[in-house]
Amino acid sequence: xxxxxxxxxxxxxxxxxxxxxxxxxxxxxxxxxxxxxxxxxxxxxxxxxxxxxxxxxxxxxxxxxxxxxxxxxxxxxxxxxxxxxxxxxxxxxxxxxxxxxxxxxxxxxxxxxxxxxxxxxxxxxxxxxxxxxxxxxxxxxxxxxxxxxxxxxxxxxxxxxxxxxxxxxxxxxxxxxxxxxxxxxxxxxxxxxxxxxxxxxxxxxxxxxxxxxxxxxxxxxxxxxxxxxxxxxxxxxxxxxxxxxxxxxxxxxxxxxxxxxxxxxxxxxxxxxxxxxxxxxxxxxxxxxx
Amino acid sequence: xxxxxxxxxxxxxxxxxxxxxxxxxxxxxxxxxxxxxxxxxxxxxxxxxxxxxxxxxxxxxxxxxxxxxxxxxxxxxxxxxxxxxxxxxxxxxxxxxxxxxxxxxxxxxxxxxxxxxxxxxxxxxxxxxxxxxxxxxxxxxxxxxxxxxxxxxxxxxxxxxxxxxxxxxxxxxxxxxxxxxxxxxxxxxxxxxxxxxxxxxxxxxxxxxxxxxxxxxxxxxxxxxxxxxxxxxxxxxxxxxxxxxxxxxxxxxx
Numbered sequence: 001x002x003x004x005x006x007x008x009x010x011x012x013x014x015x016x017x018x019x020x021x022x023x024x025x026x027x028x029x030x031x032x033x034x035x036x037x038x039x040x041x042x043x044x045x046x047x048x049x050x051x052x053x054x055x056x057x058x059x060x061x062x063x064x065x066x067x068x069x070x071x072x073x074x075x076x077x078x079x080x081x082x083x084x085x086x087x088x089x090x091x092x093x094x095x096x097x098x099x100x101x102x103x104x105x106x107x108x109x110x111x112x113x114x115x116x117x118x119x120x121x122x123x124x125x126x127x128x129x130x131x132x133x134x135x136x137x138x139x140x141x142x143x144x145x146x147x148x149x150x151x152x153x154x155x156x157x158x159x160x161x162x163x164x165x166x167x168x169x170x171x172x173x174x175x176x177x178x179x180x181x182x183x184x185x186x187x188x189x190x191x192x193x194x195x196x197x198x199x200x201x202x203x204x205x206x207x208x209x210x211x212x213x214x215x216x217x218x219x220x221x222x223x224x225x226x227x228x229x230x231x232x233x234x235x236x237x238x239x240x241x242x243x244x245x246x247x248x249x250x251x252x253x254x255x256x257x258x259x260x261x262x263x264x265x266x267x268x269x270x271x272x273x274x275x276x277x278x279x280x281x282x283x284x285x286x287x288x289x290x
Numbered sequence: 291x292x293x294x295x296x297x298x299x300x301x302x303x304x305x306x307x308x309x310x311x312x313x314x315x316x317x318x319x320x321x322x323x324x325x326x327x328x329x330x331x332x333x334x335x336x337x338x339x340x341x342x343x344x345x346x347x348x349x350x351x352x353x354x355x356x357x358x359x360x361x362x363x364x365x366x367x368x369x370x371x372x373x374x375x376x377x378x379x380x381x382x383x384x385x386x387x388x389x390x391x392x393x394x395x396x397x398x399x400x401x402x403x404x405x406x407x408x409x410x411x412x413x414x415x416x417x418x419x420x421x422x423x424x425x426x427x428x429x430x431x432x433x434x435x436x437x438x439x440x441x442x443x444x445x446x447x448x449x450x451x452x453x454x455x456x457x458x459x460x461x462x463x464x465x466x467x468x469x470x471x472x473x474x475x476x477x478x479x480x481x482x483x484x485x486x487x488x489x490x491x492x493x494x495x496x497x498x499x500x501x502x503x504x505x506x507x508x509x510x511x512x513x514x515x516x517x518x519x520x521x522x523x524x525x526x527x528x529x530x531x532x533x534x535x536x537x538x539x540x541x542x543x544x
Contacts, residue, residue, distance in 0.1 A: 086439050106445045116440045119537045120458040133445035133454070163538025181444060 023213040025147065030063040030217045031097045031107065031184035033083055038092035040078045052078045054242035056092070060219060062184075065211055067232030068221045069275060071282040075243030076221040080187045083219060084110040096185065106130055108185040109178035114194050116174055117162045123173050124149070124158035130181035148176040151210065168199035172206070179214060186211075188220045192227070201259060204230055208256055225275055229268045230259050237274055240282040247274060323505035331509035340494070341513060347489040348479060349517075351407070355414030356475045363419045363471065364464075367426025368452075381427065384420055392417030392478040396485060410482045410490075417478030418471035425467020429460030462533055469526045476518055 040053040052075035060066050070076050081087040082094050085104040094101045096108065109130070110116075117126050127145040136144070149155045152172035162170060171191055178186060192200040208231065211218055222228050228235045229251055237246045249271060253263050305325060312324040319327070335341035370376045370384075395416045399409040433456060441455035483492025491514055498507035 084443055086443060104442045104445075106443075108443075110439070110443050112436055112440070115434060115436050118437065118440070118455070118458070120461070129446075129454075130444035133450060161536055161538060177444070 022215070023151070025144070026179075026182055026214050028107065028182040028184040028214075028216070030215050032062040033060040033185065033217065033219070034058065034095045034098075035079075035082070036093045036095070038082065038089045038094060040075060040082065040087070041090045051242040053082075053089075053238075054244050056243070056245060058236065058245060060217060062097075063215050063217055065218045065231060065233045066220065067228035067235045068219065068238060069223060069225050069228045069235060069271065070238030070243065071240045071275065071279040072223060073282060074238045074240050074278070076223075076238055077189050078243070079238075080110055080189050080219060080221055083185065084108050084187055086110070106134060106181040107183050108187060109181060109183040110187040110189065111171070111174045111178050111191050113190045114167070114170070117170060117177070119162045121162075122158065123154065123160050123162070123165070126162070126173055127177045127180050129177060134181065144180055145176075148180045149173075151179070151213075152176045152206065166199075167195050168203060171195065171203060175207070175210065179210070179216075183216065185217045185219065188218065190222055191220075193222070193224070200227070204259070205256060207231065225268045225272045226259050226264060229253075229264050229271070230257050235271060237271060237278075240278045241285065246278070247271075320502055320504055323508065327505040328508045328512070331503070331505040332512065335494075335506070335509055335513075341510075344489060344491045344494045344510075345513065345517065348483065348491045351410055351483075351490065352414060352475055352479045355411045355479065356418060356472060358411070359415050359418040359422055359471055359475060360468065362415065363422025363467070364426050364457075366419070367423040368430055368456075370423070371427045371430035377427075384423055388420045388424065392474060393481045396482060399482075400486065405486050409486050410479065413482040413486075414475050414478045418475035421470040421474060422464075422467045425464050425470070426460065429463030429467075430456070432463050433459040462537055465526075465529060465533060468529075469522075472521070472526065473518075476521075480514060 035056050035058045038053055038056040038058075039051065041049045041051045044050050056079070068076050068079060078087065082089055083096070083101065085101045085108065088101075101108075118129065121129065124142075124145050127148055128141040131141045131144060146155060146158070149158055152175055154169060154172055154176065157165065157169065157173075162173070165173065174191070192203055195203065204227070207218075210216075220228070220231060225235075229249075232251055235249045235251060237248070238244070239246045249267065251267060253261070253267070257264055308325050312319070312322060316322075332341075370380050392413055395413055396409070399412040403409040403412060437455055437459045438451065441451050446455055479490075480492040480495075483490035484496050485492075491510055494510045495507055498504070498510060
C-alpha cells in the first residue's frame, strides 16, 4: 500500500513537466471501428430473450477516445466484447478498419474492471504473456515488457506477484500487458471503478498520456459521467434495456482536464440528467421483477 | 519450540506405556512385541536390504501408477467438464464409484491381468484417478470466465489456452485432488501388494504374518507410515506453499 502511494507523486510531476511524445517502437496505427445495426440478445433461462443491445449504429474514428456511459445492465460491456471478438452480434455487423470482426485478436485488447491478470504469473510474465502467444522471442519479450512497465512506472515490480500489488498498480499492469501486444484499439471496461478517487485521478492522467503516446483508439466504458467527460473526446450515452444510443456529446475542452473543472462538471451535468432517467428506468424494471 | 516439547512428551509417554505393558507380560511377546524387538526388526530389515528393496519396488509402482492417474484424471476431468452430456451422465457415476474402496477392484484385476504388476497398477489407478478427475472437473468450473477471455484476447488458442491459462488457473482446485489421489494411491498399493505381487512393502507385511513375526509386521507398518508422512510433507506441503506464495492464499503477504 505504501509503495502504491509513493508512485503517484512521481507520475504527476512527470506529467506536467515532460510533454508526451510518441512511444518509441510502438508500431500499431490506430484503427477505426464501426458498428452497423448491431443487436445483441441472450436467451435467459425461463424467460424471453433479453435484448442487451439494439440497433446500435456507431462510428469510432481512428485514434478517438470514446467514452460510453449508461446504467448498469445496459449492455455497455457487451459492446466491448463484440469489438473484442469475444462475442458476436445476433444481428448487424462490427467492423474494425473496414473488416468484419470474426474473433479475438491482439490488435484489440480488452482491459477488465478487475481480476483480468493471471495470479500464477509475475508482473513481468503477465506483461510478456501476449507477446509469448505471438511467438516473440524471450529476449525481445523481456525488453519490451521492461519498456511498458516503465511506461506505467512499475519496473521495480517486475518480479512481484499480482496479489502483492494495490488495485491501482494492478490496473497499470493490465494496461502494460495490453499495450505490450501493440494493439490499435484499447477496450476498457470500467477499469477504474473499483479504485479510490486519488488513485483513479492519477490513472486518468496516465491513461491520457499513454493515449497520446501510442495514438491508440480507446473505447472506455464507465458509469461515471464525469470520468467520461474528463477523458473522452466524445461521450455516448446508452439507454437501459434494450441498449440503444440515446445521445452523443463531443467534448472539445482543452487537455489535460480535471474532474473538478467547472466546464467538465457543467458538461457532465447535462449527460447526467439524461443518465438519471435511464437509471430510474433500470430501477423501476428491477422492482417489477420482485 | 513448545510444539516440539509437546510432541516429545506425547511420544515419550506412549513409548513408556508400551515398555511398561510389555514388562507386565499381559500378552505373549509374539502377539505384543517390545519396542526394542521392533527396533531390531527395523535394523535387520534395513541391514539385509530387504526393506530398501521393498521400498524401492513399492515407490516405483506407486509413482508410475500415480503419474498415470494424474495424466488420465486431468484429461478425463477436463473432458467431462467441457461437455454437458458427459457431465450429466459420467459425472454422477464417478462420484458414486468413488465410494467403492479400490481393493474391491482387485478380484477383477486378478482375473484380467493375473498376479502381475499390471494388476497392481490397475488397482492404484482405480484408487486414485477418481479423486483427481473429480477435482479437475470442479477446478475447470471454478475458473473465472475472465481468465479464458483474457487469454483468448491476448492470442491464446487451443492447446496453448489449455496449457498457459486453463490448467494453471485450475491448479489451486486441483491440488487437493492431487493430494487425496496420492493418499488413495498409496493405500491401494499396499493393499494390492499384500495379495498380488512379489516384493514391495505390502508383501513384506504378509511375510511377517506368515512367519508369525509380529515385530517385523509392526516395523513395516512403521516404515509405511513414515514414508507416507515424509512424502506428504516434502512434496505436497512444498506445493501448497508455492501456491500460497504465488496466489497469495495464505494472506500473510505484502
